[in-house]
Amino acid sequence: MDSGLSPQDKKDLDKFIKFFALKTVQVIVQARLGEKICTRSSSSPTGSDWFNLAIKDIPEVTHEAKKALAGQLPGIGRSMCVEISLKTSEGDSMELETWCLEMNEKCDKDIKVSYTVYNRLSVLLKSLLAITRVTPAYKLSRKQGHDYVILYRIYFGEVQLSGLGEGFQTVRVGVVGTPVGTITLSCAYRINLAFMSNRQFERSAPIMGIIVDHFVDPPCSSQRANMGHPCNYRAPDEEDGYAGVQDSQEVCTTSFSTSPPSQLYASRLSYHHPAQAGAAELCHPAANQVIHQSVAKQFTFRSIYTDIRYTVSVTWRSVSPSDPVESLNAFTRKIGAFVNKSNTPITAASLDLPFAAFAPRGLDSEENDPMVQPPDSPPCPSPLQASLHSQGSDGSGQQDDFVMVDFRPAFSKDDLLPMDLGTFYREFQNPPQLASLSLHISSQSMADDLDSLPEKLAVYEKNIDEFDAFVDMLQ
Amino acid sequence: MNCRSEVLEVTVEARQVEEAMLALLHTILLHRSSGKFHYKKEGTYSIGTVGTLDIDCDFIDFTFVRVSSEELDRGIRRAVSEFKDALSISGSDGMGQISLEFYQKKKSRWPFSDECIPWEVWSIKVNVVNLANEQERQICREKVGEKLGEKVINVVEVINRHEYLPKMPTQSEVDNVFDTSLKDVQPYLYKITYQITDTLGTSVSTTMRRLIKDTLAL
Numbered sequence: 001m002d003s004g005l006s007p008q009d010k011k012d013l014d015k016f017i018k019f020f021a022l023k024t025v026q027v028i029v030q031a032r033l034g035e036k037i038c039t040r041s042s043s044s045p046t047g048s049d050w051f052n053l054a055i056k057d058i059p060e061v062t063h064e065a066k067k068a069l070a071g072q073l074p075g076i077g078r079s080m081c082v083e084i085s086l087k088t089s090e091g092d093s094m095e096l097e098t099w100c101l102e103m104n105e106k107c108d109k110d111i112k113v114s115y116t117v118y119n120r121l122s123v124l125l126k127s128l129l130a131i132t133r134v135t136p137a138y139k140l141s142r143k144q145g146h147d148y149v150i151l152y153r154i155y156f157g158e159v160q161l162s163g164l165g166e167g168f169q170t171v172r173v174g175v176v177g178t179p180v181g182t183i184t185l186s187c188a189y190r191i192n193l194a195f196m197s198n199r200q201f202e203r204s205a206p207i208m209g210i211i212v213d214h215f216v217d218p219p220c221s222s223q224r225a226n227m228g229h230p231c232n233y234r235a236p237d238e239e240d241g242y243a244g245v246q247d248s249q250e251v252c253t254t255s256f257s258t259s260p261p262s263q264l265y266a267s268r269l270s271y272h273h274p275a276q277a278g279a280a281e282l283c284h285p286a287a288n289q290v291i292h293q294s295v296a297k298q299f300t301f302r303s304i305y306t307d308i309r310y311t312v313s314v315t316w317r318s319v320s321p322s323d324p325v326e327s328l329n330a331f332t333r334k335i336g337a338f339v340n341k342s343n344t345p346i347t348a349a350s351l352d353l354p355f356a357a358f359a360p361r362g363l364d365s366e367e368n369d370p371m372v373q374p375p376d377s378p379p380c381p382s383p384l385q386a387s388l389h390s391q392g393s394d395g396s397g398q399q400d401d402f403v404m405v406d407f408r409p410a411f412s413k414d415d416l417l418p419m420d421l422g423t424f425y426r427e428f429q430n431p432p433q434l435a436s437l438s439l440h441i442s443s444q445s446m447a448d449d450l451d452s453l454p455e456k457l458a459v460y461e462k463n464i465d466e467f468d469a470f471v472d473m474l475q
Numbered sequence: 476m477n478c479r480s481e482v483l484e485v486t487v488e489a490r491q492v493e494e495a496m497l498a499l500l501h502t503i504l505l506h507r508s509s510g511k512f513h514y515k516k517e518g519t520y521s522i523g524t525v526g527t528l529d530i531d532c533d534f535i536d537f538t539f540v541r542v543s544s545e546e547l548d549r550g551i552r553r554a555v556s557e558f559k560d561a562l563s564i565s566g567s568d569g570m571g572q573i574s575l576e577f578y579q580k581k582k583s584r585w586p587f588s589d590e591c592i593p594w595e596v597w598s599i600k601v602n603v604v605n606l607a608n609e610q611e612r613q614i615c616r617e618k619v620g621e622k623l624g625e626k627v628i629n630v631v632e633v634i635n636r637h638e639y640l641p642k643m644p645t646q647s648e649v650d651n652v653f654d655t656s657l658k659d660v661q662p663y664l665y666k667i668t669y670q671i672t673d674t675l676g677t678s679v680s681t682t683m684r685r686l687i688k689d690t691l692a693l
Contacts, residue, residue: 036529041659043511054526127631134624174635
């Protein structure tokens with residue numbers, strides 16, 4: 001009930017929530033672009049930097065966010081979600097995380113809107129900046145390029161977490177109480193990032209040596225299918241297809257009064273210990289030879305990167321019957337890009353491999369694949385607020401959270417029998433250092449030798465007669 | 476008013492100490508820094524803009540966000556560098572603790588000096604380990620990255636409880652609450668101190684240093 005709220009405060013609060021939602025989306029998508037973000041501090045307020053933070057606005061992202069909101073605001077029962085997913089060059093895709101901006105009914109009537117709520121929303125955005133670099137999808141997004149891209153999708157309404165697989169984890173970024181409800185920002189992320197299977201790299205023949213980077217015109221965004229948008233960014237001054245940086249239609253509040261006292265607000269947050277998702281790198285041993293050589297010819301994506309470092313040039317087509325990859329645009333969402341194919345995971349103990357569970361295996365049928373047919377998650381009205389996720393990782397399963405870069409010596413067989421070449425290398429890889437070669441000991445002994453030299457010389461000089469007699473004896 | 480105290484603990488290799496400390500201290504300061512205040516008439520003020528910067532660690536699989544301010548970064552780096560040097564002097568398997576304390580100044584009459592009243596203290600305990608080979612170092616690199624991620628989540632959880640923060644000051648009082656010496660951002664008044672313990676856990680040399688932003692100067 002906001003009967004106690006003045007019209008001006010209500011108007012301000014709605015404005016804050018609206019721009020907070022838009023900035024949240026910007027921070028999340030920009031954190032998945034694959035590049036490091038850098039913005040400058042400015043001592044003078046510009047009037048367009050909401051929440052006193054320098055967060056650039058990518059026009060396309062703002063457009064998508066506004067389209068999803070459709071004039072509404074996040075409220076009780078109406079959550080705004082940003083879904084981050086990964087799509088491989090083979091067309092497989094997988095949801096990685098879902099960021100949720102929700103509101104519950106717990107109101108804080110006494111809180112000052114234009115001051116405390118605003119500042120706390122600013123702190124929450126800073127927390128979001130920090131947390132977006134911590135979830136496993138961040139590392140994946142930094143490595144996107146040849147073999148996969150990261151997509152985002154914004155939707156409004158009910159939170160959907162079923163695509164995150166079994167045992168997903170949640171992290172609460174923060175909460176801010178307002179007179180109309182408590183804003184909660186959280187992230188549910190997948191932890192079961194299984195290894196990519198061999199078959200995806202065997203199908204596409206590698207093309208040698210072509211690294212092409214060029215900028216192409218941005219595609220028309222109106223025809224995008226519901227598969228998500230690539231996290232890519234073109235600097236506003238290079239745009240000719242978009243309207244450039246959108247002018248803030250409303251200037252953000254930058255003036256505060258020094259008179260109001262700060263409000264105390266304490267809330268207990270339930271901290272879900274995130275499972276060790278590991279490095280979650282998409283480095284497949286066989287693909288190491290393929291990654292820099294294959295240009296995915298089976299799909300056409302068009303991405304634009306501001307930085308020439310990226311070496312992929314792909315064309316994104318929306319809907320076109322003659323398009324060879326029409327299946328991609330149908331968003332079949334073949335969840336199973338990272339398939340842990342083996343039913344009997346090989347333990348590290350038997351193989352002496354650090355991440356042996358993710359060594360490449362033979363092909364298995366998809367029926368047994370838990371990734372393709374994920375088990376049903378138990379229903380819950382507010383999945384992010386209850387400790388609903390299963391703690392899937394135990395001692396032996398913890399290895400499954402890591403992606404192994406397998407050590408493949410040349411000419412070794414593609415099996416894991418003991419005493420193959422790889423095992424031999426591993427066993428004898430780290431022999432202890434010879435004591436005499438230890439720099440410390442050798443330098444010490446040399447120092448000792450040098451120190452004792454004058455004494456030795458003195459002794460020899462004293463016994464010089466003996467030495468002469470010995471030499472004579474030998475002759 | 477009781478000072479809020481939070482303790483974080485990390486176990487790292489010697490070469491990771493600097494980056495791990497920078498990551499955590501900068502994460503905390505990101506949340507405890509504001510834009511520059513510009514006071515206007517009628518008791519109102521406006522706030523400048525804080526920029527941010529992603530920093531990739533070289534020895535840890537981790538990226539953290541810091542405030543885009545070279546002055547602030549220099550100050551933190553100086554403190555962390557001293558801590559790191561003190562740790563390495565103490566021995567290869569050293570333990571130490573670096574503390575970031577936010578405080579308010581309370582003016583006193585002459586001849587008494589201003590009082591520093593801490594309102595939040597973050598203590599980061601560091602255990603330094605030695606690793607034997609490159610394989611272990613690679614594993615450590617990833618593990619420490621994950622641990623730092625957990626610590627960042629801890630920090631964010633504490634900060635978002637929105638417990639006590641100093642009241643927003645008037646123009647005359649702003650130097651008692653904020654550090655206004657930086658030209659681009661305005662963190663709350665803070666100081667960084669550290670102490671080193673040997674492997675037995677006893678304070679062999681309790682080295683307390685007051686670094687930048689120290690207020691005690693008679």
